[in-house]
Amino acid sequence: MAKQLNWGVLGYARIAINSIIPAILKSSNAHLYGVASRSEDKLQNCKDTFNPEKTYTNYDDLLDDDNIDVVYIPLPNALHKEYVIKAANKGKHILCEKPMALNSKECLEMIEACKSNNVFLMEGFMYRYTDRIKKVQDLLSKNSIGEIKRVNSTFAFYLDREGTIKMDPSLGGGSLYDVGCYPLNFVQMVTQSNPIEITGNAVMNNGVDTTFCGVLKYDNGIIATIQSSFEAFDVNDSEIIGTKGIIKVPDTFKGNSGHIQLITHESITNIAVEESDRYTLEVEDFSSAIINFRAPFISIVETYNNMSILDNLLSIIPQ
């Protein structure tokens, strides 16, 4: 297979503009082939800014283009299932923004469509590519804090934009879908198992959870909390608490340089973290997985498990 894959971007969304399109342009094994948007104005802006080979005012036209190898889907959550399945049926590999779907049933249909078309599907958890998370995993693999007993993780920010899809229940809005899936993914990465009991609560506004707090209990005796919010000051922090120490992870989901902290009875150690271009690493890695026909970094089993837990967490939210 070619050393450079043609990527098509399905929707000229904020995250595509700010993160993934620049990442494709930087990647050695990805080429920005096409961008689709229903808005002519947006497409003109896209041409002026990024100069893709082709643009389409219709999503299906992008999917019909045989030159495209990989499709990136930044569409609202409620549209993931439809366009992942369409893209799979056109033989495209797919990088889909988190959360993969609105529920695990949708997710399973998407997985099956990709399997039967022999294409890869990966969820866009870009934070997993950072030096920060690698260093957390290093500490865990060295058993640095003894037996893990609690994990707390939060992704919260103050949403001051009006009219965003994040506040639209019909498009899969709400803080749990939008950012709470990150703390869930982090907790699952640490615990390496599925919770046996789930509880929590949410603050609702206009039919979406604007703050969510979940408690997950695991059969090995770990209790974890996840928090997400659109309503309060930015928090992007996690902590893993073991019998012998604590790992603190400020800026858990970010790509900036900084420190993680290992606290034990013996010492408090700041472990330097290098800046990571997490979106470029993600695009390059997914391209490489396709080119080399190896499993994507974020496995579809992990994605499915996360969606199943999201089902249970969502059931806490009053409808």
Next chain:
Amino acid sequence: MAKQLNWGVLGYARIAINSIIPAILKSSNAHLYGVASRSEDKLQNCKDTFNPEKTYTNYDDLLDDDNIDVVYIPLPNALHKEYVIKAANKGKHILCEKPMALNSKECLEMIEACKSNNVFLMEGFMYRYTDRIKKVQDLLSKNSIGEIKRVNSTFAFYLDREGTIKMDPSLGGGSLYDVGCYPLNFVQMVTQSNPIEITGNAVMNNGVDTTFCGVLKYDNGIIATIQSSFEAFDVNDSEIIGTKGIIKVPDTFKGNSGHIQLITHESITNIAVEESDRYTLEVEDFSSAIINFRAPFISIVETYNNMSILDNLLSIIPQ
């Protein structure tokens, strides 16, 4: 009334030895009059160390001593009700260790006994007397972080002693009773209202909760979490998250010097906290309340509300 009250200590427990007896000895308006213990050996140690005027091998003998004005009760939680009511019926004012009782029904009986005997009853939340907590309250009163949206508070430590009453379900053991009542009290101090919904989970060992995590939702849209544990590395931290900033409170329940942190978009400010002799402040303040016939600092209404919430939190724990 006398400027110095005679205190009697009902049980030569760790907290009496390490904290309250030294505090009584330091206080200007309290005098260490009597100490009761069922153990002759302990009493001898008490005489050698603290030299109280009298000692008693029977708790009732201390309560029968008319020279005693105030009784301090550090007994196991399951004995609080019996001895508070006995002390009240003997006309003694009572400082009782947290939690006040095993449930709100017991607490109400204790309050009624104290009311009908015209004696004061106060729960021993010594941490409320620290400079740290005063500075948190200062920040809150100045609306430093906008509208409060979330509160998280944890008191957890690794219990490495064997045979402690903390692990005995029949004596009111468990991490929620033992240390979880502190985060609950802190959260209630911040929210100034009672939760409308409570959920959470616990890890059980030998019939007690060795780790507890609760989620409390308030009608003003605040969600709070409290955590307590005997199973993992020490955590004694809280954070209050508002629309415009965060107050971080390391060592929330301790009397050491240090800093609290105010984080806003404008700045990160470390606010120095002075060391506070919280037990001496508590003993002096309770003596002063009695001498001057003014309400104790920790109101009995607050204590009763806390017990009622504990009832609900305890209902989460599998029996």
